[in-house]
Amino acid sequence: MTTRGIHHVSIIAGTAARNVAFYTGVLGLRLVKKTVNFDDSGAYHLYYGDETGRPGSVITFFPWENVAPGRLGIGETQETAFRVPQGAIGYWTHRFVDKGVAHERLEKRFGETVLPFRDPDGTRLALVAVPGIEAEPAYADGGIPAENALRGLHSVSLLLEEVGPTGAILTDVLGFRQSASEGFLTRFDSGATLGGIVDIRAVGDFLKPRQGGGSVHHVAFRAADDAEEAAMVKRLAENHGITTTDQLDRNYFRSVYFREPGHVLFEIATDIPGFTVDEKLADLGSSLKLPAQFEPFRQRIEAALPAIDAPGRPAGSAFGAAAAVEDDSAPRD
Template sequence: MVESVAPHGLHHVTAIAEDPQRNVDFYTKVLGLRLVKRTVNFDAPDTYHLYYGDSSGQPSTLLTFFPWPGAPYGRQGVGLTTATAFSVPPESLGWWQKRLRALDVDADEPIARSDEEVLRLRDPDGLVIELVASEGDSRSGWDGVASIPFDSAIRGLFSVTMTERLLDPTADMLAGMLGMQHGQDTADGSRFVMSGGTEGTAVDVQPRNISRGLQAAGTVHHIAFRAPDSETQAKWRLELLEAGVQVTEIIDRRYFTSIYFREPGGVLLEIATDQPGFTVDEPLLELGQHLKLPPWLEPNREQIQASLPPLRVPPAPRPDEVDG
């Protein structure tokens, strides 16, 4: 176990969508996240890779999408990440409930779960999103959407939920190999917590005797944990290999470097570095405004752009709207 990095927190969650414009409209206009990068799936550059987060796209605030037009819809089940939770100010859940109802979003009534109050909703593809009332979250979020007041804005990721056939094999990897703390047990499962406090550090594992999930539109593709630097990432990779886990080489994702592996239940995990971040190829004020390609794909820009559907994105913010 690499103690200096294993408990660092969530970096991002990546999911699959069907319609890119519908995806942009929902996450920027309804949930009020900032589109911080418009690029492509580096492994399949005929589709977008869209990143949403806070004002500068800090790790622990990011939800990203591969939107594949015409993609079939998936099915929630074991072996998948089945919920992605965001932190919101405690007093804002009622405001969010009214907003979602007014916008005809598929959402449940808020419920008390353990010591948390949670509002569950589904995006236009059926992806499960939760808003968790969280005390003491110091992240500022993104307040560039006029219809969402700052004291209600989403702050960042809170947790992810993995649904598994069996608890113990996944628990052994999270707690034993990746160094997370085994936290609270409930009737639904167990929580594992990284040491970064309450801001994007929780992984809930829920054992279920249900069918295996089908990964497609409306489901999570993978979840990523934070490594503070490349050296620690490399050490973590070595530890995993020595433990017999199949791990990819370190892959350059332009805005971070990554390694990928699967936990015993089948969920794809990633370890991503905090740096260099999203301003490496685009000024802070212009994040998300232009299609950005990594240097190795730039020679194919004309062909790539021709394969992508047109996309209307929110206008660039004023300088006083960005605190990064």
């Protein structure tokens, strides 16, 4: 196996304009792709990342204007964490105070300083201070000084009943190794610079989840290409009795989906072809890109989609009450 780590994390959100304002205007990420949900052309699929949207830097959202808030429970991703230079954690603490971002006190996990916070939909996020990454590439046009800018994904934390069955998938199929434990947390590390860590918080029997605004829909893991993805699918079936969906072409990667033993929806996504397949690097995220099957209906789709303000501008009102998005195994891109 040559490619390891998290490819991207996909999350359910509320108001699209507010989502863009937070992730570009507050966190300084680049909107690298503006497209629609393969299963719902009336809703956006928004991708954020570094300048090129490298695998391991990307977080994506399915914004539904009237989605009800989700409820965290067993069998879900509890938190998504980003990497920042060690000296930047004070900058971000002050920025969150200034911007009114809900956040908690600094804490230590596995010797690292962590700043937990939430986005406007209640998504559980964190910044992890990592020493020695100051010279790594950072997106320079997001309004955050380069020395403080986010440096891709650090980790995801899964809230599960037990470690063993999911840990076996991480180590045998997805290229991770169990590296440490601390309290209720067990860490798995792939060695990748971006998105190289999965923490499992094992809590036994717990409240069942309800997916909605702020809930992670799925976590995607990297495969270099189709051949590596096929080898991982084969290993899942032969060693663990788990079958995946057929491969689905998501335009910017090709994917299979499966429920891991703890019930979290996992995706395996290829690194190829990437986000510049239909836009120049300088133009990423600047126009609405549609899957080929939706292109004949562009005028109708564009008319139905809610307006999104330019990145960085204040936007959006709070989402209203509505029926929660029910958890199901049908993949959404």
